[in-house]
Amino acid sequence: MLLWLLGAALLARAAGFYLPGLAPVSFCEAGHDQVPDCRSTIELFVNRLDSVESVLPYEYTAFDFCSKNTEKRPSENLGQVLFGERIEPSPYKFEFKKSQECQKVCMRAYDTNNPSDKAKLDFLKKGMLLNYQHHWIVDNMPVTWCYDVEDGQKFCNPGFPIGCYVTEGGHPKDACVVNSNFNEKDAFYIFNHVDITIYYHIVEHEQLGLFELLFFLRSIMNSLVIVLFLSGMVAMIMLRTLHKDIARYNQMDSVEDAQEEFGWKLVHGDVFRPPRKGMLLSVFLGSGTQIFIMTFVTLFFACLGFLSPANRGALMTCAVVLWVLLGTPAGYVAARLYKSFGGEKWKTNVLLTAFLCPGVVFADFFVMNLILWGEGSSAAMPFGTLVAILALWFCISVPLTFIGAYFGFKKGIEHPVRTNQIPRQIPEQSFYTKPFPGIVMGGILPFGCIFIQLFFILNSIWSHxxxxxxxxxxxxxxxxxxxxxxxxxxxCYFHLCAEDYHWQWRSFLTSSFTAVYFLVYAIHYFFSKLQITGLASTILYFGYTMIMALIFFLFTGTIGFFACFWFVTKIYSVVKVD
Known part of the structure; x- marks a missing residue:
């Protein structure tokens, strides 16, 4: 086995400004003090083991490997705990620029007649059958396993397997194919010897990852061009068509002209009529606003580099903390919209805003956590962390939601036109203006602009x-x-022109139907890209996918509703309504 640590893992000298979590560490030989605050000892940490064939990760010590139990493990933030990271110190220690050869770390002996030893061996065999991978860390960088492939090229993987298996028919599985010496039938080979090579850079500044950047640019450029082109076309159609309609309607001064009105102006007395199930819609929009702001702020800081992968768990920690602190806008939006819908059950509204959507997510997450507990996985959240999350929810998020609802109910939303007492009859609709076909078509374009990024995100979650x-x-x-x-x-414009004024739920569902396409794509990804086996892993995959789909449903639906709300308010406030 040859493990390569590639990239600028170790720096002898560094200068300049660095974002949090990205500042390099200076190393120097023992006894040399030319560089201030430099280290001579290089520590290797071990992380959880995972597999592309199983969703269940396990701690390093679960496989009875050589460990260093006397040292204190590094503290983990909330994001690391949620992602199941379990970083521990290892018995592997190095001195900077000092070669070490043939160092014995530990010995293990097993007696198959001993039930405890037999259980450890069986678990180790299971790990090799499912191709579980080590994940080691040096200087906050992943240790990379590189091996020779065809045509004299090298293949590198961020992690290396614990071993491999040759079947009874002599067929080598997984990593056994890299060495022809693994040829004994029905045999397990454990990789208990490693050669570690550490590279370091003596530079002041270096721009890394140019090749990866170019590769990535080519993979998404076509999608970005198509999305921008389609967005421009939609904007142009809307501006030209709507401009002509408003100009024509504003020129209608005579009664005869008014009698000839048609389209969206005919429904001006019903367009702001409260929707059915207004309570549920307002709750969805409040939770969607909370998710939208959380996502925007998190991605903004991640874009600046403050939440880089080098700062482990920071992304999830930031998202959870922001969600907790954004209870106020969730309560405010839900309450103000519910009041504009004519609702009077303000207590029910604020309680549903605080508990409905978060409760569904927590219930799903809790069931998944029970499965992880039952399987003994390292991804199972400790009881103390679970209590801490509940405390953040009940003690911070819920009170902030009540505060936001208090201010939201103090003032409703004023509409530019009055609502008639008697609802206008909606004429028979064509196939294309009926609710379901429009909703289905509305989610295609938004999904088309994210599916490439979605592939990379799913790879980072499930393919490590x-x-x-x-x-x-x-x-x-x-x-x-x-x-x-x-x-x-x-x-929305097409439906109003067809004299269908039920735009509130339709605008929400039109945009949120993107989540349905996301769910279909996740199912396709499961069957075409992953090799996950086992009932527990399958349940976990779809359980976590349902959480992501619900969050995406609320997020995109909220965008669609408020865009349509702005549009409807704008057009009925700039035309003359008799």
Whole structure:
């Protein structure tokens, strides 16, 4: 086995400004003090073990490997705990620029007649059958396993397997194919010897990752061009068509002209009529606002580099803390919209805003955590952390939601036109203006602008790849917001022209149907890209996917509703209504 630590893991000298979590560490030989605050000892840490064939990660010590139990493990933030990271010190220690050879770390002996030893061996065999991977860390960088492949090239992987298996038919599985010496039938080979090579850079500044950046640019450029082109087309159609309508309607001064009115102006007395199930819609919009602001702020800081992968767990920690602190806008939006819908059950509204959507997410997460507990996985959240999350929810988020609702109910929303007492009859609709076809079509364009990024994100979650292109993700986020808004406004305009004034729920569902396409894509990804086996892993995959789909449903639906709300308010305030 040959493990390569690639990149600028160790720096002898560094100068300049660095973002939090990105400042390099200076190393020097023992006894040399030319560089201030330099280290001579290089520590290697071990992280959880995972597999592309199983969603269940396990701690390093679960496999009875050589460990260093006397040292205190590094403290973990909330994000690391939620992602199941379990970083521990290892018995592997190095001195800077000092070679070491043939160092014995520990010995293990097992007696198959001993039930405890037999259980350890069986668990180790299971790990090799499922191709579980080590993840080691040096200087906050992943240790990379590189090996020779065809045509004299090298293949590198961030992690290395604990071993491999040759079947009874002599077929080598997984890592056993890299060495022809692994040829004994029905045999397990444990990789208990490692050669570690550490590279370091003596530089002041170096721009890394140019090749990866170019590769990544080529992979998403076509999608960005198509999305921008379609967005421009939708905007142009809306501006030209709507401008002509407003100009024509404002020129109608005579009674005869008014009698010839048609389209969206005919429903001006019903367009702000409260929707059915206004309570539920206002709660969804309050929670969606909370998620939207949380996502925007998190991606903005990640784009600046403050939440880089080098700062482990920072992204999830930031998202959770922001969600807790954003209870006030959630309560405010839900309460103000509910009051504008004519609702009077303000206590029910604020309670549902505080508990409905977060409760569904927590219930799903708790069930998944029970499965992880039952399987003994390192991803199972400790009881203390679970209590801490509940405390953040009940003691901070819920009171802030009540405060926001208090101010939201003090003032409703004034509409530019009055609502008639008797609802106008909606004429028979064509197939394309009926609710379901419009909703289905409305989610296609927003999904088209994210599916490439979605592939990389799913890879980082389920295939254990590192995601670091947050600048492009933030750009796609902005494009998604624009595309959801334009697609919803366009369909809303067509429905109003067809004299269908039920736009509130339709605008929300038109944009949020993108989450359905996301769910379909996640199912396709599961069957085509992953090799997950086992009932527990399958349940965990779809359980966590449902949480992501619900969050995406609320997020995109909120964008569509407020875009359509702005559009409807704008057009009925700039025309003359008799």
């Amino acid at each position: 790849q590192m995601y670091y292109m947050f600048g492009f993700l933030f750009l796609v986020f902005i494009i998604l917001v624009i595309t959801c808004s334009e697609a919803t406004i366009l369909l």
